[in-house]
Amino acid sequence: MAADTARRAFLAGWLAVTLVPVVALALLAPADGTAPGAPFAAVLFVASSVHVAATGWFYTVPELRPHLLARPARYVYAPAALVVGGAAVAELLSGRTLAWVLLAFFGWQFFHFQKQNLGLAALTARASGAPALTGAERRALLLTGTGGLLGICGQPHLIQLAGAPHLAPVHWAGAGLFGLGVAAGAWALTRRAAQPTLLLALATGLLFFLPVWLVDSPYAAVAGLTIAHGLQYLLLLALVAGAPATDRPLALLVLVNVALLLGLALSRMAHLHGGGTVARALFGVYLGLSCAHFVVDAGVWRLRDEFPRTFLTRRLPYLLAPERVSG
């Protein structure tokens, strides 16, 4: 019964932290593109810098560290190379060239958003005892995500990226891919037995990027996506860190420390691109650390691999090892 309650609470929680920011910002953000205010800045700080920094917590878990060190290519060398490469790129490039690099960076970021949505939909299927996501459902989710990132990167004012070219054909090609993905996803859903939670999870993932074509203000179109992604991540990480099988207070305290301290540093570095040599290098370090977050996450949550599956199942048994629903 407790597992059932925890499962329901998680499913309701991740849907809430996804839908509320996306819908609320799309409807309520100022249409003239001004930021919605100080409390909003605090939420955005938590959902962007703090969530990226929280990835560092994985390196503090004694049980996980040997796994990370045994795969240095993904968990040590790639992050180090990205940080050094990021600093070099920010140092050497400027103006329009740097804007193109940043556009590619944001493209990767939004693809990373959709990979997380895919992971959450897969987790919802598993937690609710439904059949795993099909290839068609996965492809549809990735197609809508690709459409979304093209839709955003084609209109760089949506990410407030000065100096990047406006590419209306890319923006609308993204809309085409997004529509195709939604249609393919809807078709795939008709072949599934009706399970409201899973259908809602899949629909949320498929329609995640919809505001990109509905509203024109950066805060209305994109800030909701940024906040939703960050809060999804922090919710999952807090559950993993605070699992009953662990030294819960210590793990949570370490998580909060790592996330806030490194998050504060990331937040300070994120806007140094206009400064001198050292400032620009620090901005590059920020870019590298963000990319390292994408790379580490793509491995550490991968349930196809045995170690992450065992590690996460031990901590989230109510999600990953639920009793199967008959019928």
Added chain:
Amino acid sequence: MSVLDEVTDAGPNDATPSPPALPPDEPEGRRRWLVYLVLAVVLFWTVVGIVLFGINDASAAGGCGGG
């Protein structure tokens, strides 16, 4: 005579003596509280840092948006 000898010497009908209670692991407990203390102090100063330095203007896409 060690605890092990006592157990070995005891006949089948003898009551098996309980092993002596281990003393509380005080150094481990102290180390644990020290870790909590350090983490609490770091957290306090991080929050002070956030209040003092403030948060950079919020960018819609997070991070380096707004450039």
